[in-house]
Amino acid sequence: MDYLLPTATDVPRVETAHRETPSPLNPMGAKGVGEAGAIPTGALFAQAVEDALGRTGLEICEIPLSPSRLFELIEEAR
Secondary structure (H helix, E strand, O other): OOOOOOOOOOOOOOOOOOOOOOOOOOOOOOOOHHHHHHOOHHHHHHHHHHHHOHHHOOOOOOOOOOHHHHHHHHHHHO
16 A cells, blocks of 8 residues: 555656767668667577476577577487
């Protein structure tokens, strides 16, 4: 009761603004902002596979992880 979840009426109004800062490192001024959410996907997948096969002592330290490479890693862990 002391710490209730905030509702829409409790949250202050948020104002947004856009600021463009082109990169000086390339002629287009482009930066790789849109890819940030996709970067950890491969590592998270490998971590989930390692966790699922945790009893084998398997440690996955590389991606991409193909089925044949996963089989090799499982055989090495035995």
